[in-house]
Amino acid sequence: MHENLTPSAVPLARTYDTSISTATDITLQTNTAFIRVCAIAEGVFLRYQATASSVNFDEYIPADTVQDFLVPKGTTVISVIERAASASVVVIEK
Secondary structure (H helix, E strand, C coil): CCCCCCCCCCCCEEEEECCCCCCEEEECCCCCCEEEEEEECCCEEEEECCCCCCCCCCEEECCCEEEEEECCCCCCEEEEEECCCCCEEEEEEC
């Protein structure tokens, strides 16, 4: 069972991307402390502060799941890339 760690606060920003075949950078809002990431159809690799790839990543979000992450202090950008074609990703910043 997945425990919801995301604080009940108004989102600072939302990103929905259906074209992450190449690494996509998302610049975080200044006060972002948490991110909630949903991988749709295929798994998604995520990396803090650098370009994500299937061999260089910090987090992996399996297909059709939601994961909550504390954003490391000082992080201003995250990068996401699909594991296989047809992945989409939703990122909610809080």
